Amino acid sequence: MKLKTNLCNLLGIEYPILQGGMAWVSTAELAAAVSEAGGLGVIGAGHAPTEWLEEQIKKAKSITKKPFGVNVMLMSPFAEQNMELIIRERVPVVTTGAGNPGKFIPRLKEVGTRVIPVIPSVALAQRMAKAGVDAVIAEGGESGGHIGELSTMPLVPQVVDAVEIPVIAAGGFFDGRGLIAALALGAQGIQMGTRFMSATECTIHDNVKELLIKAKDRDTIVTGRTTGHPVRIIRNKLAKQFEERERQGAPVEELEQMGVGRLRMAMVEGEIQEGSVMAGQICSMIKRVEPANDIIKDIMTGAELVLNRLGRGEF
Amino acid sequence: MATFDKVKAIIVDQLGVEESEVAMEASFVDDLGADSLDIVELVMALEEEFGLEIPDEEAEKIRTVGDAVKFIQDRQ
Numbered sequence: 406m407k408l409k410t411n412l413c414n415l416l417g418i419e420y421p422i423l424q425g426g427m428a429w430v431s432t433a434e435l436a437a438a439v440s441e442a443g444g445l446g447v448i449g450a451g452h453a454p455t456e457w458l459e460e461q462i463k464k465a466k467s468i469t470k471k472p473f474g475v476n477v478m479l480m481s482p483f484a485e486q487n488m489e490l491i492i493r494e495r496v497p498v499v500t501t502g503a504g505n506p507g508k509f510i511p512r513l514k515e516v517g518t519r520v521i522p523v524i525p526s527v528a529l530a531q532r533m534a535k536a537g538v539d540a541v542i543a544e545g546g547e548s549g550g551h552i553g554e555l556s557t558m559p560l561v562p563q564v565v566d567a568v569e570i571p572v573i574a575a576g577g578f579f580d581g582r583g584l585i586a587a588l589a590l591g592a593q594g595i596q597m598g599t600r601f602m603s604a605t606e607c608t609i610h611d612n613v614k615e616l617l618i619k620a621k622d623r624d625t626i627v628t629g630r631t632t633g634h635p636v637r638i639i640r641n642k643l644a645k646q647f648e649e650r651e652r653q654g655a656p657v658e659e660l661e662q663m664g665v666g667r668l669r670m671a672m673v674e675g676e677i678q679e680g681s682v683m684a685g686q687i688c689s690m691i692k693r694v695e696p697a698n699d700i701i702k703d704i705m706t707g708a709e710l711v712l713n714r715l716g717r718g719e720f
Numbered sequence: 721m722a723t724f725d726k727v728k729a730i731i732v733d734q735l736g737v738e739e740s741e742v743a744m745e746a747s748f749v750d751d752l753g754a755d756s757l758d759i760v761e762l763v764m765a766l767e768e769e770f771g772l773e774i775p776d777e778e779a780e781k782i783r784t785v786g787d788a789v790k791f792i793q794d795r796q
Binding site: 507508525529532536553633 | 757760776
């Protein structure tokens, strides 16, 4: 059986797996490798300047002829310029985070770029669908980095019921079992960030990959609930300091200042105690570093096994 | 002030605040404790109640209860 959903046709990909566009993590190397493997690789623009993104898009195009995407963080000061670049370069897919991409949609659609916002609630999904986006990524709080309130399990079916466009489930996915669970909830695919951090092609520091391999099930926590910007990270020295100051009622400005520059410190410099190691709850399932192609093959092989077993009524 | 009363009822319902808190000058974020997702829900509820479209660019400018009331009155 071929697990091809409408989402695959919409995006021109072989398998219904998107790679999350993570800031400082999802570079052209990773995105291109995922796309080459038949999924949709996504470059994470984060807060990086537009020149950096331009270089990354060119690099991705030089490695793969297959479709790939860019994730635009809408709160970045370069969001507007990044969108201009994406339109100019005719990037096949744009995913967005931290806001509402409404005003960019008409021009992106004009050049044929598929627009897929990440959404944490039913109402935003409905509003985005009305604005004409091609699909939505319903992301639960199991994910790493900035998260919403709902978990994946309750969020996905409610979004599926509320909109008619394809829904991609994100937050807590790792293997074929997860993919089939997402399809059972009515999603047409999954987005995974954390697992792809362990891909050979992912350029993050080896210290982070080793930390992910060592991580146990309870090793991530959510900080920043009091600031209104909760973030899931691996509990390290920084996380403990942050928790402590948050408990003591430190002002929002101080807490936000504590996080500045920390993601880069972890992902690029490999400072895994003082840096912010954003990762999802499934990080403890990571056992090795392997090529993106092997990750995708593992998910698809596993998914078929699960589907066949369920089809035979073996629960 | 029929518009104000209707808007007030929606705000009370959507944000779970007391009627007395919903003054014209009250800011959704600073006074009524709404976050960006609450505002999306509120905007959609107002669209439905008054049968109008509030584009994103306009929705961004609605910061107080008064802004919402004025936006609706201008289009009625």
